[in-house]
Structure formats: C-alpha cells, structure tokens
Amino acid sequence: MTLATPLVDIGVNFHSKQLTGLAPELIARAKDANVGAILATGTSVESSQSELALAHQHPGYLYSTAGVHPHSADGWNDTALELLFTLLEDPACVAVGETGLDYNRNFSTPANQRRAFGAQLELAADTGKPLFLHCRDAFDDFFAMMRDAVAGGARGVVHCFTGSEDEAEAFVELGLDIGVTGWVTDLARGQTLREAVKSTPLDRLHLETDAPYLGPKNAKKRRPYNEPANLIWIARAIAELHGVDELVVAQACTRNSERLFGFSNQGLHL
Template identity: 65%
Template sequence: MLRTIRLSSQPDMHLIDIGVNFHSSQIAPHTDTILERAVAAGVVAILATGTSLDASRKASDLARLHPRLLFATAGTHPHTARDWSPSVRQSLESLWERPEVVAIGECGLDYNRNFSTPADQRKAFADQLEAAVLWKKPLFLHCRDAFEDFYAMVEPAVRAGAHGVVHCFTGAADEAAAFVELGLDIGITGWVTDLKRGQALREAVQAIPLDRLHLETDAPYLGPKNHKNRRPYNEPANLPWIAQAVAELKALTVAEVASQCTRNSRRLFGIPA
C-alpha cells in the first residue's frame, strides 16, 4: 500500500518534473521513498509517463493515489507502436477522459533502433496527433533521429490546434528553433549535463527562450552528471541539478530557471498551483 506523500517542499524551490517512468522495474519498487525525496528536494508536481497502454494505466492509477503531486500522460511510444490498434486507441481514450491524465503520449518517432517499423511508428503517431486535436490535450512528444518525418507530421497537427512539448530533447539548436517557431515547447533532461554527448544540446539551451523550457529527469534514465553522489537510478530528487545546469548555460539563477519552468509546465499541462 502506497503512503500518502505530504506536500512540504523546500520553500525556496518549486520544481515540476514533466517525465518519470514510474513503471520501470528500476524504480517501481521504490516509489514511496522516491516521492518523499522528490518533495524534500522541492519538487511539487511530477508527470508519470505512459509509454504503452499498460504503462499508461499504471501511470494514471498511480496519479490517482497521489493527487496534487502526481499527474499522468497516456499514449504509445514509438518503440511499442507495433502494438497500436483500434482497440488500443479505444482503451487510451478511456484514460484521456480522466482528469489526472494531462497529456497524450509519449508518442512520436524513433528511427534510432526501430523496435517498431517506421511505418508502424507513423501510423500510431498520426492517430495520436489526431487525438490531441480532438481531445484538446497537450502532446508529450518523442523524436530521435527522425526530425524530418516528425516535423512533417507535427506541423499540420499544430496548425489544427495541437500543442505540446518535445520531451527529452537532445538535438541541436536548429531543430530546437524549428520546434519553438512552430509553437512547441522543449523538455530538458540530464543530457544537458553531459559535457561529451550533450554539447549540441548545451548550445541549443542557450538560444531557447526560457518561457518555452520544461525540466524533467526521464527517470530512471539520464542521471545528471553534475551530481556525483546520485543513486544507480535517476529520480525526481535530482531535478535541481538539471535546473542548475540550465541556469549556468543561460547565465541566470537557479531560482529564476525553476520559477519560469514551473510556470511553463503549469500552463501547458493545466497543473494547479
């Protein structure tokens, strides 16, 4: 039985983590303590990511157990797009009706490993883009090594009224600029702290307007490398380290970054203060 988590965050830091994979076997057994550490670190809201029908159900159910602290996304990740079907969409629609489900996704395209064929990915993505317009819920988007196809699919959806965030963005400044110009927001993870692999992202962050940025851990993955004493898995309590890296790159205080990014996430996902 999960315990109720008291919302008693640090008074000088109010952060929202827009992406945590609570269904992952790495962190699922530790949910209670992870939430307690998150609140102690100043995290006031977290989005539990739905990457499949099963994960989306788990995310929504978990959010119901922790109202005001947890919210959920519901959708089909490109890795699991091969499982997309009319019945999956119908089941997801029952989740999109729930008030704690604040976004459609994680959905998009991933041509890096192609666990699902590109054709299957595009089919599942197209249906979820259509759903975002119909349901008027923001999109929680995934794009990896697929910018041209992804942009070509997202653009007409945005013109039709869809909005959302490109979660766990790891691309370069030109891609970020294209997404921002289109009207999408950008999610920043611990990738920004990786001085070897994350250099393109670090340059991009300097140019992205602060009012279009969101902070996320994508836990249990992508632990921030500027935090040397972290656990074997990433967790929302590490979010201040990501805020710190963004602040350094933008020559701002951590408080300024935290405050604006939190406002951005409340605005996009309708998370109450």
C-alpha cells in the same frame, strides 16, 4: 539544496523495472527536494494504466500521460486507441503520449510508427490535451506531421530533447516546448544539447529527469537510478548556460509546465 519555487518534473517512468516498488520513497525524496508536481509517463496502454492508478494514489501531486511509444507502434490497433481515450477522460491524465517517431533503432517499422503517431495526434485533437512527444533521428517526418497538427491547434513538449540548435529553434518557432533532462549536464556527450538550450528562451523550457534514465552528471551523490529529487541539478545546468540565477530558471520552467499541462486548473498551487 532547494529553491523557493517548487519544481515540476514532467517525465518519470515509474513503470520501469529499475523503479518498481520505489514510488513512495521517490515521491518522499522529491517533496524534500522541493519538487511540487510530477508527471508519470505512459509509454504503452499497460503503463499508461498503471501510471494513472499511481497518480490516483497521490492526488494533486502526481499526474500521468497516456500514449504508445514509437518503439511499441507495431502493436497499435483500434483497441489501444479506445483504451487511451478512456484514460484521457480522467482529469489526472493530462497529456497524450509518450508518442512520436524514433528511427534510431526502429523497434517498430517507420510506417507503423507514423500510423500510431498520426492516430495519437488525432487523439490529442479530440481530447484537447497537450502532447508529450518523442523524436529521435526522425526530425523531417516528425516535423512535417507536427506542423500539420499544430495548424489544427495541437500543442506539446518535445520531451528529452537531444537535437541540434537548429532543430530546437524550428520546434519553438512551430509553437512547441522543449523538455531538458540530465543529458544537458554531460560535458562529453551533451555539447550539442547545451548549445541548443543556451539559445532556447526560458519561457519554452521544461525540466524533467526521465527517471530512471539520464542521471545528472553534476550531482554530488547519485543512486544507481535517476529520480525526481535530482531535478535541481538540471535547473542548475540551465541556469549556468543562460547566465541567470537558478531561481529564475525554476520560476520560468514551473510556469511553463503549469501552462502546458493545466496544473493550475487542477487546483495545484506551486
């Protein structure tokens, strides 16, 4: 099942153990499923480097982000900042992140998370690139830091959003976009997200698999891992929630991703 408008998957963790060595076949199946571009997510200096190297192997189709995830914030230092800055000078590296705050399990201390996040907000300001954002059980601190950053010109997407309708509305009013994963297809656990997506304007939504995680529950056949070829099922769930055709969702979300990440400026014609 494909659509006339190519889709954009804004979040794939090619560096994850589940996807190691699978990039060529994942990309081939994604193209067959009419996925027109993929954003490979960097969550550490090392994975940011490997994702950019992979993007160079698939120019005009694969792009990358560069950042340090809040789980790894205890290791943040000036060397990491310098290395990320160098990666972001590459046109194929189109966003700062994954960065943000995660107080759910506190793999890094909240103080170190805020320190690393603040530095990466400054990095986005210095490079002029958008933010690929993570917020889990940390809304108040995250929102306060983003409010100041947006006032300074920052823009970005809260990826893999799983929060409430009120939180989504607050982010949208602030000027941020919302990334929607297969969690929206989970009728048992995803009801809060489904309500949030239903009330979020289509011109502020992006599609993402967050592969290999969060496989869509509405997919007829699935492998043991999630992959970009499954993106259509997320678009279908959003279409059902908004009461529109899947093509309308595809067109809106693809335009949003082009706008935020500058894919059209890269010569990509989706």
